[in-house]
Amino acid sequence: MVTTIIRTVILYLLLIIVMRVMGKRQIGQLQPGELVITIMISEIATIPMQDNDIPMLHSIISVLLLASLEVIFSALSMKSIRLRSVFQGNPLIIIRNGVLDQKQLKRLRFTVDDLQEALRQKDVFNIEDVQFAVVETDGSLSVLLKPDKRAATVKDAKAKPENTGLPCTVISDGKIIRSSFDDCMMNDKKLQGILKKNNAQAKNILLMTYDGQGNTHIVKKEKSS
């Protein structure tokens, strides 16, 4: 039992390192190949946890090889367009100016029902409203509506909205987050000024954000009864 605990902890740490090296991506953003590699890594890692007869080294070697090969091939794909199209495929246009490209549908093994479902998920209920629909390399559908069907933008309304910066966290749970100072043009002097103006101390603040344009949002800690 102790062996299982030690093995699990080691493999957990290994997987954390491997996932950090492989980079941050959500499951929905993974390319099919990346998804398969991720599943394979998790499967291989569980084998020595379940069976103490199998040397853990076998799993560690396989996990490290898969992860490093994945990163290397991803990096090579970024350098070479040809390699990228081999490993990741190419996006395919399946609707042009409201007309379905049936040849591409067959090639993708996409049924009309699949397409309609994907369009509905994009709030599109009529194929004729679509100017272009593209099946991306990760299998998701991107839709560009015809100009008269697109939602009005601020530019269309000729409005002049106020420019806002990126609100970043300056104080979190009483702690000053200096690493975010550069993102929102903040410094210690400015922070002390804002705190003084709001009659607050950093240790009493749960959350403080600043957007670089002078807009501050402060949530003070509730006093515990």
Add this chain to the structure above:
Amino acid sequence: MKRLVISVIILVSTVLFALWGNLYIKNSLNELIEVSKRDDYEIYELWQEKKERLSIMLKHEDVDEVTEEAENMKFYLEDGNTEEAENSKIKITSLLDSILQGEKPNMGNIF
């Protein structure tokens, strides 16, 4: 770029480590087989010395099998039953040989 360099380092070091491990296993098993073929029954001591390291890389089931047979051999020797001890020694040789065959990267093992 940093991630790529780390990955290449991991890949190269993993492959080198795996190759070294394979070489270590093969050398150790060859040495064990050689000793097990001799008449002096020193295979027991040598196996006890090497089994810990080998179990890092070999299936524990295989290692346990050899250990069990080595213990049997020792028991028969202490009991004065040289015939059974010899049989156990032959079994150890055969077990070690089959482990060695499994470690060779030939077409049969790969596919």
